[in-house]
Amino acid sequence: MPSIKDSPTELRHLRYFLAVAAAGNYHRAAEALHVSQPTLSHQIKQLEGQMGTPLFDRLSRTVRLTAAGEILHTRAVTIMRELDDARREIAELQTMESGQLRVGIVSTVNVAVVPEAVSAFRNRYPKVTVSVREMPMESLEAEVLAGKLDLGISFISTKNHPHLDTEPLFVEQLVAVLPDKHPLDRQRKILLSEMLAQPLVLLSHGFCTRELVVESVALQQLDHRLHPAVEMNSIEGVLSTIRQTNMVTLLPESAVQWDKHPDLRVRRLADKPADLSYRRVGLIWVNGGHRTAAARAFAEEVRGGLVNGKKR
Amino acid sequence: MPSIKDSPTELRHLRYFLAVAAAGNYHRAAEALHVSQPTLSHQIKQLEGQMGTPLFDRLSRTVRLTAAGEILHTRAVTIMRELDDARREIAELQTMESGQLRVGIVSTVNVAVVPEAVSAFRNRYPKVTVSVREMPMESLEAEVLAGKLDLGISFISTKNHPHLDTEPLFVEQLVAVLPDKHPLDRQRKILLSEMLAQPLVLLSHGFCTRELVVESVALQQLDHRLHPAVEMNSIEGVLSTIRQTNMVTLLPESAVQWDKHPDLRVRRLADKPADLSYRRVGLIWVNGGHRTAAARAFAEEVRGGLVNGKKR
DNA sequence: GTCTTTGATTGATGGCATCTATCGAAACGA
DNA sequence: TCGTTTCGATAGATGCCATCAATCAAAGAC
Numbered sequence A, B: 001m002p003s004i005k006d007s008p009t010e011l012r013h014l015r016y017f018l019a020v021a022a023a024g025n026y027h028r029a030a031e032a033l034h035v036s037q038p039t040l041s042h043q044i045k046q047l048e049g050q051m052g053t054p055l056f057d058r059l060s061r062t063v064r065l066t067a068a069g070e071i072l073h074t075r076a077v078t079i080m081r082e083l084d085d086a087r088r089e090i091a092e093l094q095t096m097e098s099g100q101l102r103v104g105i106v107s108t109v110n111v112a113v114v115p116e117a118v119s120a121f122r123n124r125y126p127k128v129t130v131s132v133r134e135m136p137m138e139s140l141e142a143e144v145l146a147g148k149l150d151l152g153i154s155f156i157s158t159k160n161h162p163h164l165d166t167e168p169l170f171v172e173q174l175v176a177v178l179p180d181k182h183p184l185d186r187q188r189k190i191l192l193s194e195m196l197a198q199p200l201v202l203l204s205h206g207f208c209t210r211e212l213v214v215e216s217v218a219l220q221q222l223d224h225r226l227h228p229a230v231e232m233n234s235i236e237g238v239l240s241t242i243r244q245t246n247m248v249t250l251l252p253e254s255a256v257q258w259d260k261h262p263d264l265r266v267r268r269l270a271d272k273p274a275d276l277s278y279r280r281v282g283l284i285w286v287n288g289g290h291r292t293a294a295a296r297a298f299a300e301e302v303r304g305g306l307v308n309g310k311k312r
Numbered sequence C: 001g002t003c004t005t006t007g008a009t010t011g012a013t014g015g016c017a018t019c020t021a022t023c024g025a026a027a028c029g030a
Numbered sequence D: 001t002c003g004t005t006t007c008g009a010t011a012g013a014t015g016c017c018a019t020c021a022a023t024c025a026a027a028g029a030c
Helices: A012-024 A025-031 A036-050 A067-095 A113-124 A138-147 A192-196 A208-219 A235-245 A293-306 B011-023 B026-033 B039-052 B067-095 B113-124 B137-145 B192-197 B207-219 B237-246 B292-303
Strands: A056-058 A061-063 A101-107 A129-134 A151-156 A166-180 A200-201 A229-230 A249-252 A266-267 A278-286 B055-059 B064-066 B100-105 B129-134 B152-156 B164-179 B201-203 B230-232 B249-252 B264-268 B277-284
Touching: A012 A025, A012 A067, A025 A036, A036 B067, A056 B164, A061 A200, A067 A293, A067 B039, A067 B067, A101 A113, A101 A138, A101 A293, A113 A129, A113 A249, A113 A293, A138 A151, A138 A166, A138 A278, A151 A166, A151 A266, A151 A293, A166 A208, A166 A235, A166 A293, A166 B100, A200 A208, A200 A235, A200 A249, A208 A249, A235 A266, A249 A278, A249 B011, A278 A293, A278 B026, B011 B026, B011 B039, B011 B067, B026 B039, B039 B264, B064 B067, B067 B292, B100 B113, B100 B137, B100 B292, B113 B292, B137 B152, B137 B164, B152 B164, B152 B292, B164 B237, B164 B292, B192 B207, B201 B207, B201 B237, B201 B249, B207 B249, B230 B237, B237 B249, B237 B264
Parallel strands: A101 A129, A101 A151, A200 A229, B100 B129, B100 B152, B201 B230
Antiparallel strands: A056 A061, A151 A278, A166 A249, A166 A266, A166 A278, B055 B064, B152 B277, B164 B249, B164 B264, B164 B277
């Protein structure tokens, strides 16, 4: 099969064309381009063939653009500038002199880890636009997969989507929260079963932290059914209620900035770790995908905000 | 010398890149491009190397643009459109669906030849902008040479600029112009010397038609010195003066639309042609230059307006 | 006139885009 | 769970074509 090759226009043609137009002279243009003059002649002739008309008037001592040449010249200049711009823009993306970072998180990590990381990241890379969106774990996975998020911080487990790479950050486990001078606080150890025997204030169903409590109970196969005395749909509400009613609650450790509540007592449960439900919180990346420089830097900030897998 | 080749970006890379982005799949893109899939892989990898970052995320069943890929994509689309536009614009120039025609003329040809040609040209190619500038012969030559005019209509002689190609159109020679019932009109023949014996109305010095008269006198080596009775600086003025004073004048034949002046008598001089100065009027092109389609078409109109080298 | 400078032409060469063939991974279907 | 299919990546061979050196022809410059 005699392949009909008509050698399409290449950027090389335009580069040579622009050089000749600038030099007004094949020899000097060839010199500037570090190619031989016959090469230039050949390529320009080829370009003229592709355009269907001469681009230069070969006068005795100089060459000059024809009308068609003028048209191509303005276009070629634009084309070269576009390509340069693309290169510069991409380079800026890598050095994070521009670009955006889109992070999706589940609400519990928004208390300390993420705000700190965002702050540090913004200080270091002020030109990068940061978007942090709090959302349910499922949407988060979907958006990371769809490329709408550069990075996710979510719960990770063995049954995460196979196209997602995960990296554990810390373990989120239940702590007992007691008002000051509560009787349980006098014990050296507090067990989950002891907490469940108390009148409890819990978050409403649907909150993922509430589900964590449910799972913990199920894990211990306690015959207690979970009977919260009060249900509320905000963490702050739960905490205020505890203060004023002398009741207690169970919350994930990282869901609250405890130092803002010095009047409350926070105690780890003394059950064996295996007996406690907990969730690993971690980074979520697309499996084969390119990790944005900004996303990588942000992940580093998040890791840096944690020591030995615990906050601070 | 081991030449350090870093294979610059070519349009081929962008074409392949766009095809992959559009297809979301190397194999289908390769099919659409009529190249093999390994070729695509190789070229895209090369482009990614040039950009310094991956452009596609290779996911399991599909490929997707990275952030850098998105940036390059918008630029590449622009680049391809620019090139297409250039091609289309140049094609329009050739088919005269656009463009401009810049003609320079000496004033004598502006009477009949040029207006007719302009009219015919505009009817045939209404999309082409026509610019006709009347100017002295010297400026005209300079501007044609400088590429500021596509075509000139001027006097031509052996001593025209060596970088100008000329094509004779017609010969402009002196005619005697007499008012009705002037005594000279009764003669079968009128000689230049007889005209010079009359009281003459002539154009002022500086008009090229006046110089033609001077040259004619010099050519015949008549000892007459040229003593015009009246000098005027407009042809219409000369003609009006003749009507009212019964004087006569000498003018180039093609400088006046004689049918607009039925009351005047126009007589060729009966001298041997060699004795008469005359000017060949013709087209002037730049020597090695590209002749614009519009200019060629206009030249054809001019030629068509003349028969046997005479008007009409 | 001679010498220089211009772009065009010619024929040879090697770099690189392209091919075929193959691999390995992953998704899908039974 | 095991083929089967569908991805993209890789390896080695091939041939087109950009490139070069050498040369030519024309036209200024002196």
